[in-house]
Amino acid sequence: MFENKTIYQVYFYNLSLVPLYLTFIIQEISIDSFLPFTADHYKTIASQNIVSLVLFILVLISISAVWYINREIQYGLKNPQQYSNIKPADFEHLAFISTYIIPLVAFKFDTPRDILVLCFVIMFMGLIYIRAGLYYLNPILLLFGYKIFKATKSSEEEYILLTREKSLAGNQNLKYIDFGGNIHYVKKT
Numbered sequence: 196m197f198e199n200k201t202i203y204q205v206y207f208y209n210l211s212l213v214p215l216y217l218t219f220i221i222q223e224i225s226i227d228s229f230l231p232f233t234a235d236h237y238k239t240i241a242s243q244n245i246v247s248l249v250l251f252i253l254v255l256i257s258i259s260a261v262w263y264i265n266r267e268i269q270y271g272l273k274n275p276q277q278y279s280n281i282k283p284a285d286f287e288h289l290a291f292i293s294t295y296i297i298p299l300v301a302f303k304f305d306t307p308r309d310i311l312v313l314c315f316v317i318m319f320m321g322l323i324y325i326r327a328g329l330y331y332l333n334p335i336l337l338l339f340g341y342k343i344f345k346a347t348k349s350s351e352e353e354y355i356l357l358t359r360e361k362s363l364a365g366n367q368n369l370k371y372i373d374f375g376g377n378i379h380y381v382k383k384t
Contacts, residue, residue, distance in 0.1 A: 200373075203264065203375075206260040209257050209260065210257040212317065214296050215296050219300075223247050226240055268382075275370050276368065276371055278354065278363075278366070278381070280345075280366075281345070281365060282346070283342070291329075295324075342358055346363075355377060356379055356380075357380045360383055363383075369382060
């Protein structure tokens, strides 16, 4: 559980792009009619909407990643540690949306080159996002009930805490899972 932290960081990054994927699906989907109910008709719809279909699959993978991460969290908590100076940091989600999601909405899918450039930009951003330890900035986690806090431990090193707890404040002993890069999922004991 959580041995390969990079996989979970990629899951978190892909999950953070769901609003972008949904926006692109809405912009690009082209369905004239759902009738007639024949396999050939639906094959035609799928072939006309390949980009939307791929994006829809990425949305499904992202949502299933939340289920998988929640399942892993149930079994992987370590013994409690003392966290101090715990403060909310949920406002950082808005910075993510305005910095990463909104500028990408302007991309078009008119040519294969456009699609290739967008894929390159998303992968490049993902590398930076993960290497910089920013994968916790994820607006979808907020929708699933997660909150972000900042705290320090005895070493005075700053930690980012992800939790489903309603509130954390001050100094507390919390069970945790290390996602890497001083980012912990925490739960009250």
